[in-house]
Amino acid sequence: MQHPLSGTATNTVPEPSITLEEQSIMKSGQDKKTSRIPSTTSKKSKLNDLRVFLSAWLSSPLRTGANAPSSRFLARAMVAAAKTSPDTKVIELGPGTGIFTEALLNAGVKEENLTLIELNPDFRKLLSQRYPKVRIIDEDAFSFLSHLAKGKAKNEDYTIISGLPLLVFSKKKRIQMRKDSLDIIGKTGKVVQFTYGPKSPIPLDSSIEAQSSKRIWINIPPAVVWCYKTPGAKH
């Protein structure tokens, strides 16, 4: 039987909101000095992130998938869709320069509950300097998911935040990712993935429940956030 939500895009993923701090940054063009300034938003870090990103894109455009990091608006929408608690165990695939990582930590996810999977050594170096307590793994994200799915302890549900440029990978690979992810997220976790494309980057069928956000036009390029879970999962 086809699950009612499979294959459909229901707009229930929370939209990103703009905080007072960001309104002020947008007006003044400068970050305010607060006690919790996201480290990816200082002017110097931002320029450095852009430089590292651009050089990754020039040397490997397909795998990097974009020539600049995602916006904080997209980061906030990704994290809002994940609805994490401090105890949620999160796996982030393709963190790049860490814009989603920062948003996850700001949302209260504990550093020891966060694992980053990144193939690019320059991104890994930057991330390990910025987040020394976060586990960073040099492995292909698809192999990592397969290994984890095979060895997963039954009572541990993870949430997966993915910045992978999924559409450059074969449909077969994305279907395998769907299967492995469902094993990993169990009954309480989620998979959150963005796309610049018009439909779900993870192929849909009755094994998975999917919801999408409205297009986030303020991100360049505009993106849609998809949130996936096991059918019948409570939240």
Ligand SMILES: C[S@@+](CC[C@H](N)C(=O)[O-])C[C@H]1O[C@@H](n2cnc3c(N)ncnc32)[C@H](O)[C@@H]1O
């Ligand atoms: C579009 S960028 C997204 C970066 C960041 N999440 C953001 O939104 O700014 C894609 C990221 O996925 C990484 N990546 C691509 N293929 C990968 C793979 N098979 N395994 C692990 N990381 C991969 C790239 O190195 C890059 O950091």
